[in-house]
Amino acid sequence: MDLTPNGEQIAFQAATADWCRDHMPLEQARARPDGLWDQLEAMGLPRITAPEANGGLALDHATEALVFAELGRVLAPIGLLSSAVANRWCAAPSGGKVALALTVDAPGPLRVLDPVDAAAVLMPQPGSVRVFAISDRPAAHRPTIDLSTMQSRQEWAAAAWIADDIRAPLHLQLLAAAFAVGCADAARDMAAEYAKLREQFERPIGWFQALKHICADMAVRAAVARSQLYYAACALDANEADAAFHVAAAKRLADQAALENGRANIQVHGGIGMTDEAHPHLCLKRAHLLQFIAPAASAALLAA
Amino acid sequence: MDIGFSPAEMRFREECCDWLHANVPVEKRPLDAADAIGFDKAWQRRLFDAGWAGINWPVDYGGRGLSIVQQVIWLEEYAKAHAPWIGANFVGINHGGPTLILNASEEQKAYHLPRILKGEAIWCQGFSEPGAGSDLAGIKTRGRIEGDELVINGSKIWTSFAQVADWQELVLRTEEGSRRHAGLSWAICDMHAPGITIRPIRKMSGLTEFAEVFYDDVRIPLANVVGGLGNGWKVAMSTLSFERGTGFIADQVKQSQEIEELIAAARANGMIKDDRIADSLAQLRAEVAAVRAMTYRNISQVVRSGQPGPEASVIRLFTSELGQRLERMAVMLAGEDLLDFAYGDDNMVQDYLRGFAATIAGGTAQIQRDIIGERLLGLPKSR
Numbered sequence: 001m002d003l004t005p006n007g008e009q010i011a012f013q014a015a016t017a018d019w020c021r022d023h024m025p026l027e028q029a030r031a032r033p034d035g036l037w038d039q040l041e042a043m044g045l046p047r048i049t050a051p052e053a054n055g056g057l058a059l060d061h062a063t064e065a066l067v068f069a070e071l072g073r074v075l076a077p078i079g080l081l082s083s084a085v086a087n088r089w090c091a092a093p094s095g096g097k098v099a100l101a102l103t104v105d106a107p108g109p110l111r112v113l114d115p116v117d118a119a120a121v122l123m124p125q126p127g128s129v130r131v132f133a134i135s136d137r138p139a140a141h142r143p144t145i146d147l148s149t150m151q152s153r154q155e156w157a158a159a160a161w162i163a164d165d166i167r168a169p170l171h172l173q174l175l176a177a178a179f180a181v182g183c184a185d186a187a188r189d190m191a192a193e194y195a196k197l198r199e200q201f202e203r204p205i206g207w208f209q210a211l212k213h214i215c216a217d218m219a220v221r222a223a224v225a226r227s228q229l230y231y232a233a234c235a236l237d238a239n240e241a242d243a244a245f246h247v248a249a250a251k252r253l254a255d256q257a258a259l260e261n262g263r264a265n266i267q268v269h270g271g272i273g274m275t276d277e278a279h280p281h282l283c284l285k286r287a288h289l290l291q292f293i294a295p296a297a298s299a300a301l302l303a304a
Numbered sequence: 305m306d307i308g309f310s311p312a313e314m315r316f317r318e319e320c321c322d323w324l325h326a327n328v329p330v331e332k333r334p335l336d337a338a339d340a341i342g343f344d345k346a347w348q349r350r351l352f353d354a355g356w357a358g359i360n361w362p363v364d365y366g367g368r369g370l371s372i373v374q375q376v377i378w379l380e381e382y383a384k385a386h387a388p389w390i391g392a393n394f395v396g397i398n399h400g401g402p403t404l405i406l407n408a409s410e411e412q413k414a415y416h417l418p419r420i421l422k423g424e425a426i427w428c429q430g431f432s433e434p435g436a437g438s439d440l441a442g443i444k445t446r447g448r449i450e451g452d453e454l455v456i457n458g459s460k461i462w463t464s465f466a467q468v469a470d471w472q473e474l475v476l477r478t479e480e481g482s483r484r485h486a487g488l489s490w491a492i493c494d495m496h497a498p499g500i501t502i503r504p505i506r507k508m509s510g511l512t513e514f515a516e517v518f519y520d521d522v523r524i525p526l527a528n529v530v531g532g533l534g535n536g537w538k539v540a541m542s543t544l545s546f547e548r549g550t551g552f553i554a555d556q557v558k559q560s561q562e563i564e565e566l567i568a569a570a571r572a573n574g575m576i577k578d579d580r581i582a583d584s585l586a587q588l589r590a591e592v593a594a595v596r597a598m599t600y601r602n603i604s605q606v607v608r609s610g611q612p613g614p615e616a617s618v619i620r621l622f623t624s625e626l627g628q629r630l631e632r633m634a635v636m637l638a639g640e641d642l643l644d645f646a647y648g649d650d651n652m653v654q655d656y657l658r659g660f661a662a663t664i665a666g667g668t669a670q671i672q673r674d675i676i677g678e679r680l681l682g683l684p685k686s687r
């Protein structure tokens with residue numbers, strides 16, 4: 001039993017954080033440079049757990065979750081989630097970006113996230129994931145509330161491929177939880193930094209307990225969610241019988257941390273926190289988007 | 305990262321489980337401190353004789369010298385087996401002993417540690433005073449040095465198990481005219497010494513588990529000071545780090561038991577069909593799981609670096625508030641039964657009322673939030 005990252009994991013995590021700072025900072029989330037996806041592919045980020053036969057790194061979910069939390073911190077493209085799952089579970093590699101469709105119970109219109117330049121669409125379902133051909137036109141792309149994520153609509157098509165493995169949708173839920181943990185971290189750090197810099201009443205606002213305790217609660221939520229994320233990733237790696245519960249718990253806590261921290265961050269910033277120019281709203285909006293991706297249902301959390 | 309245990313650890317877990325199943329007393333632990341003391345001492349002695357006391361304490365002082373991971377495994381099995389609360393041995397086992405291991409002289413350790421482990425010596429904690437609660441540095445109880453003795457005058461309050469204790473972790477002012485954190489010492493006080501008066505205080509649950517303690521020219525050997533005269537603040541902080549840190553693993557493990565019982569109860573009485581209750585229970589179950597994950601992460605950190613990370617304060621705060629949410633849920637599921645509560649009852653209302661201590665004792669939730677804001681996030685100190 002060891003729930004601290006090992007040397008290799010820390011190195012991968014740090015390298016990802018460094019790369020993100022230089023090439024994919026949060027501050028530029030709403031306008032990512034052309035060719036970013038190719039760079040992500042070159043780094044192997046959509047293929048961390050994919051088998052070597054799929055050009056993957058064949059690493060474990062724990063390592064991938066750590067790295068995805070770093071990616072989530074800078075509000076990395078949502079397509080990374082679906083691509084990572086497709087590359088891991090799809091026998092025939094798609095060879096490009098895979099967009100993410102929100103789950104619908106029966107055939108009908110689909111809401112597709114991050115369709116830009118995608119080669120296919122992945123949709124999670126209870127116990128399986130489906131991959132469809134993408135059938136959209138770039139002209140039909142519309143923004144979402146999350147200014148870093150576009151969307152499109154498409155009809156439910158015959159699946160090009162179905163992964164009937166319970167672990168495939170859990171994998172997506174785990175990665176979405178990792179993104180949410182990163183998002184919660186980003187809001188916490190932004191708030192704490194601002195609370196040290198901004199002065200009122202001749203002292204940093206973080207001196208005041210009313211704000212200090214808001215920030216402390218942000219730290220608690222982020223730590224709680226991160227710990228459960230690690231545990232869930234390990235449970236999935238070990239194929240534990242209760243992995244589905246632990247992944248659902250991770251998603252539930254991470255979603256809450258991202259949303260509550262996102263909200264608190266705006267309060268800590270005061271007026272500037274409400275502006276388009278400042279960054280807090282980017283975290284809040286990403287948090288709202290993540291709530292819709294593989295949400296953790298009560299039933300999954302109460303299952304024996 | 306992995307959550308698996310080694311074959312040796314799994315064998316150890318089986319040993320724990322087997323012994324507990326054969327030995328956990330069928331009779332319930334009496335509730336009040338005075339009634340429970342015999343039970344607590346006998347149970348601790350039984351644990352010691354079977355080699356389950358001080359699993360990760362040094363062998364030289366009666367411990368087993370095993371790893372903290374094995375200690376956690378023991379506590380997990382302990383909770384699963386519904387073994388009794390550690391009760392009056394809490395202070396000695398969870399923070400008195402560990403403070404001595406870290407700070408005391410060889411003589412002090414050789415004398416006290418085996419007695420703590422055997423349940424022969426009950427310890428209590430004399431930190432808080434009427435005028436010094438959250439602001440511990442406001443301590444006024446004085447110790448005047450006379451030859452090779454300390455002569456103590458003053459009073460302490462909220463001292464849990466004072467009325468049944470043999471020894472006390474006593475923090476007092478040994479330098480006349482000193483202020484705040486300076487001039488304090490951490491001493492081992494004999495609770496049977498002449499000049500000590502103990503006035504038990506009844507809690508809102510009806511129990512008298514804590515007391516006020518008055519010191520009237522109480523004489524103890526100067527050699528009872530731990531960690532050097534005037535170093536009391538530093539030693540007291542190590543005590544608090546044990547109290548707030550690994551000392552609470554047992555409670556955390558118990559929560560995973562409690563949530564399963566709550567879910568079973570809600571299924572049995574049909575209240576789980578209410579979506580809001582189902583969702584609250586689902587939420588609590590996720591939070592309880594996260595507490596275990598946090599504990600494992602913290603323990604891994606201790607194994608790796610020798611000390612718990614600053615996140616220990618996060619675990620403590622989250623666990624204490626989660627415990628209260630669980631107790632509230634239990635009371636809610638009990639419905640009108642709440643109204644029948646009478647002093648001395650040993651049920652979920654008792655637990656609910658006692659549970660208020662979790663965010664007060666050992667540093668309030670507000671003080672914990674200050675610590676998290678300042679030490680973890682680097683915000684400016686407000687005190």
Ligand SMILES: Cc1cc2nc3c(=O)[nH]c(=O)nc-3n(C[C@H](O)[C@H](O)[C@H](O)COP(=O)(O)OP(=O)(O)OC[C@H]3O[C@@H](n4cnc5c(N)ncnc54)[C@H](O)[C@@H]3O)c2cc1C
Nearest residue numbers: 429430431432437438462463464661664665666667668670
């Ligand atoms: C069941 C129980 C058992 C205990 N056992 C022991 C024991 O064995 N030994 C021992 O020494 N002590 C013990 N205590 C005492 C405990 O440590 C103190 O109660 C605690 O430190 C708070 O001190 P206080 O009660 O004086 O409250 P106060 O410090 O007066 O606090 C009152 C309220 O004000 C808040 N407050 C105070 N200062 C600040 C601040 N700077 N910022 C924000 N809010 C603040 C507190 O959070 C609290 O809500 C026990 C307490 C309880 C409830």
